[in-house]
Amino acid sequence: MATTSTTGSTLLQPLSNAVQLPIDQVNFVVCQLFALLAAVWFRTYLHSSKTSSFIRHVVATLLGLYLAFFCFGWYALHFLVQSGISYCIMIIAGVESMHHPMMIITQKITSLAYEIHDGMFRKDEELTPSQRGLAVRRMPSLLEYVSYTCNFMGILAGPLCSYKDYIAFIEGRASHMAQSGENGKEEQHGKAEPSPNAAVTEKLLVCGLSLLFHLTISSMLPVEYNIDEHFQATASWPTKATYLYVSLLAARPKYYFAWTLADAINNAAGFGFRGYDKNGVARWDLISNLRIQQIEMSTSFKMFLDNWNIQTALWLKRVCYERATFSPTIQTFFLSAIWHGVYPGYYLTFLTGVLMTLAARAVRNNFRHYFIEPPQLKLFYDIITWAATQITISYTVVPFVLLSINPSFTFYRSWYYCLHVCSILVLLLLPVKKSPRKKSTQENAQPSWAKKFDERENSLGQNSFSTMNNVCNQNQDTGSRHSPLTQ
Numbered sequence: 001m002a003t004t005s006t007t008g009s010t011l012l013q014p015l016s017n018a019v020q021l022p023i024d025q026v027n028f029v030v031c032q033l034f035a036l037l038a039a040v041w042f043r044t045y046l047h048s049s050k051t052s053s054f055i056r057h058v059v060a061t062l063l064g065l066y067l068a069f070f071c072f073g074w075y076a077l078h079f080l081v082q083s084g085i086s087y088c089i090m091i092i093a094g095v096e097s098m099h100h101p102m103m104i105i106t107q108k109i110t111s112l113a114y115e116i117h118d119g120m121f122r123k124d125e126e127l128t129p130s131q132r133g134l135a136v137r138r139m140p141s142l143l144e145y146v147s148y149t150c151n152f153m154g155i156l157a158g159p160l161c162s163y164k165d166y167i168a169f170i171e172g173r174a175s176h177m178a179q180s181g182e183n184g185k186e187e188q189h190g191k192a193e194p195s196p197n198a199a200v201t202e203k204l205l206v207c208g209l210s211l212l213f214h215l216t217i218s219s220m221l222p223v224e225y226n227i228d229e230h231f232q233a234t235a236s237w238p239t240k241a242t243y244l245y246v247s248l249l250a251a252r253p254k255y256y257f258a259w260t261l262a263d264a265i266n267n268a269a270g271f272g273f274r275g276y277d278k279n280g281v282a283r284w285d286l287i288s289n290l291r292i293q294q295i296e297m298s299t300s301f302k303m304f305l306d307n308w309n310i311q312t313a314l315w316l317k318r319v320c321y322e323r324a325t326f327s328p329t330i331q332t333f334f335l336s337a338i339w340h341g342v343y344p345g346y347y348l349t350f351l352t353g354v355l356m357t358l359a360a361r362a363v364r365n366n367f368r369h370y371f372i373e374p375p376q377l378k379l380f381y382d383i384i385t386w387a388a389t390q391i392t393i394s395y396t397v398v399p400f401v402l403l404s405i406n407p408s409f410t411f412y413r414s415w416y417y418c419l420h421v422c423s424i425l426v427l428l429l430l431p432v433k434k435s436p437r438k439k440s441t442q443e444n445a446q447p448s449w450a451k452k453f454d455e456r457e458n459s460l461g462q463n464s465f466s467t468m469n470n471v472c473n474q475n476q477d478t479g480s481r482h483s484p485l486t487q
Contacts, residue, residue: 024071028156031067032261035152038063039269043196047270048172056170057143063152071156103339107160107315108149112136114319115163128322134162153269157262159289160311161271169271194282196267203264206292210257213250221250223401227410240415241391248394251401252295259289259309287311299385301360304393312336330354345399345408352396352420359423360392362430395419 042063046056118127119135127135140148140163148166168174225231226244235243266272267284274286291307298304305313316332324331337350371381395415399408412420 027071031071031156032265035063035067035156035265036261036268038152039265039267043268043270048170053171054143057147060151060153060170061143061147064150064155067152068150068155104154104158104160105149106339107158107312108163110319111160111315112140112145112148112163114323116140130318131322134164134318136163140167153266153271154262157258158311159259159262159266159287160315161266161287165286166271169269174271174273193270194273194276196270196272196282196284199272199282199284200264200268203260203267207257207261207264210253210260214253214257218250218253221247223247223251223398224407226398227402227407227414232414244394244398245390248397248401249296249390256290256292263288297386298389298393299382300364300389301356301392302364304389305357312339329357333357343403344405345401345403348399348405348408349397352399355420355423355427356392356396359426360389362426362432365432366430392419 042056042059046059048056115134115136116139118131119137120139122135124132144167147170148163151166154161165174221243226240226247231240231243263272263285266287272284272286272288274283277283289310289312291310294307295304298307316336320335321328321332333350333354337347340346368381371377396419398411402408402411
């Protein structure tokens with residue numbers, strides 16, 4: 001079997017011929033569909049009310065390892081070796097800090113390492129509310145550890161979940177947990193376990209539409225055409241900007257497909273329930289990785305990143321940003337680049353992202369409050385910031401798609417590094433407004449992408465079309481054991 005990365009960043013690459021799918025992509029889709037059926041079976045016949053958590057752990061692990069061997073052959077032994085070595089290190093060394101080359105499993109191992117460290121080696125008063133809620137107070141057994149890192153629901157494409165959420169699901173406690181308060185304590189509610197069928201059906205529909213769009217449209221609008229010599233020489237600036245936006249828009253459905261399918265698999269097994277909204281509707285977005293509508297309607301860099309690859313952003317916040325002793329934003333972007341891989345395009349994207357994030361924050365803090373009233377002025381501002389955000393995001397992530405250093409610099413040269421220059425000028429000329437200090441510096445001035453699940457934004461912080469404001473607020477409510485953060 002062919003080997004490939006296990007995350008959405010390398011899955012379903014643009015196809016020159018939609019009929020001839022590479023074997024690794026076929027393997028991935030087949031295995032994920034098998035995992036979906038297995039999830040339905042798991043929830044129906046191995047429900048926590050019908051069998052023990054031991055059986056659920058064993059079956060989830062064995063199915064996960066089977067999928068790994070099917071997709072990757074004997075290379076899948078790396079999962080076991082990495083998990084086993086890391087488990088021993090956690091016991092011997094006290095889980096101070098670990099980083100491993102694999103992506104999803106790296107997230108799980110490092111998350112669990114810090115959660116155990118917080119729960120067993122730090123005092124409660126030293127922890128933030130979210131860290132207290134996620135802290136693991138006892139060393140997991142080997143079976144629990146392998147089940148968490150290698151279960152069939154997330155071994156191929158994730159998404160990341162906290163260890164405590166996963167164990168609660170296996171033991172049948174997840175459906176009885178209400179949203180936790182700021183003290184990190186779990187509260188109980190008496191409602192019966194909800195059915196995930198509606199959520200799974202909706203997500204599968206999104207998967208189908210995303211895959212159809214990818215197979216029919218995406219290959220017609222390659223990102224590489226942005227560096228075509230004839231196009232660069234003959235196209236006008238409006239044409240270049242329009243194609244840049246459209247080509248990156250067409251590149252996103254492959255991520256929508258992979259991440260939404262992974263979320264649906266977890267939901268089908270009964271995992272991902274996050275309580276009920278104010279209308280009593282069950283929410284199945286505990287480990288959701290994106291919100292498509294908010295992504296496409298983003299009117300700020302912050303809003304886009306808040307709704308893109310959500311679980312990875314939470315991981316970066318928990319293992320890096322909150323623990324960094326200096327320049328947490330830069331360190332977090334750099335860790336993200338390392339985690340993604342060795343391609344130069346990743347580093348160029350995230351270095352550019354640092355500039356864009358800081359500049360966008362400065363512009364927002366200095367000008368946003370002038371455009372709140374009247375509504376017509378607010379709408380005009382939102383339209384302008386939507387267009388600016390979409391172009392800026394597209395400009396930033398082109399190297400992420402091109403991967404190599406020469407094509408990436410070819411693209412930026414064709415744009416005369418204009419957004420880099422503008423960002424530097426903004427940072428030099430505009431005053432930076434610092435957030436007031438609070439008791440815990442770890443809770444202050446979180447970067448935009450480190451603030452998934454914000455409870456709310458103040459009136460100066462809303463960056464969306466007027467018709468989107470309520471939707472965004474509802475979708476960014478605090479999740480299970482995710483404390484509110486302030487900017």
